[in-house]
């Protein structure tokens with residue numbers, strides 16, 4: 001009896017040792033993986049990745065490992081092997097290689113943990129291939145520079161004026177909250193709007209011609225564009241708009257309050273985007289083995305491009321943690337091309353880039369020319385690892401005295 005027990009115990013121990021070895025060195029072939037640690041069995045290094053950091057700087061999980069292992073390191077997050085890249089050239093290459101070396105990839109559990117659930121299925125972005133191209137074209141037609149100038153700009157200014165005027169009537173506003181959509185009710189409203197537009201498609205189309213009209217038109221010809229799918233896509237677009245712009249504007253307000261002399265500088269938005277890095281990384285999956293600097297990233301592994309590491313690289317940006325909009329005057333265009341990626345890059349880059357920059361410029365212009373503000377509650381900047389503002393950033397807005 002004893003001998004059977006010892007035999008089983010031995011088998012379990014050998015199994016555990018084998019499993020741990022395989023976890024630490026996950027490939028069977030003799031490829032040279034980037035340096036780094038796969039962390040604890042099953043957990044990997046997930047826990048320190050989600051620690052809260054109260055600084056604008058690169059998250060400590062990433063910073064300490066970049067210092068220890070260099071610009072490319074391996075790790076394991078939420079059960080998946082990941083290579084993290086803070087190398088500007090390699091990151092640039094990866095973002096340009098969609099469909100060739102890599103594909104957009106969101107780890108399900110990662111997405112849930114960082115609060116982006118809803119946009120993925122089985123890890124892959126559900127908006128792929130032809131649908132992706134088509135949708136992006138529709139978004140760009142509405143939010144690209146031409147339509148912005150011809151149709152949207154005056155409306156934006158009016159909306160911003162109205163919002164700021166409303167803000168003067170309340171004791172204070174929580175900036176991030178004031179710019180954010182209420183998710184549940186928005187989804188219901190969107191579904192209703194699609195139905196209404198479907199019912200009166202011809203009529204509204206002539207008078208409005210917005211993204212929703214384009215989508216309703218597409219739904220007639222494309223069986224993949226179902227009502228459910230499209231209300232979900234519209235919701236995704238709204239989230240992509242509000243979450244990003246509200247975070248960037250809140251951070252801009254905090255930085256401007258700390259540096260009032262900078263207010264008139266047009267490069268404030270670029271500088272805020274450089275320092276914001278509200279997501280920890282852009283995720284891709286290697287669709288074939290990728291060879292880089294003598295290392296191999298095996299097919300199927302996740303690659304995380306870390307914008308904060310690129311935007312806080314002291315070789316590109318002197319005193320990277322200093323808010324200095326003037327730095328942009330001296331930065332050559334070709335330097336910025338690989339070292340400034342707040343909107344991603346390649347075919348998966350953000351289609352809302354022009355709209356976001358125009359909206360934020362209009363907001364800041366109206367704010368500083370017509371209004372003044374004072375801080376009521378300081379926003380505590382936290383990265384966990386998505387950027388947030390603790391218990392909120394509250395300001396009191398008043399009209400400027402004439």
Ligand code: HEM
Nearest residue numbers: 240241244245248282283342343344347348350351352356
């Ligand atoms: C400050 C504002 C914004 C920032 C910083 C931002 C940032 C980004 C980034 C970094 C990506 C690429 C992610 C990746 O490569 O994995 C992206 C993609 C995307 N963004 Fe934005 N975004 C902003 C505003 C907007 C707006 C206003 C829209 C509205 C249409 C939008 C819609 C999208 C969409 C649909 C994608 C997916 C593109 C694709 O998969 O090809 N974003 N955004």
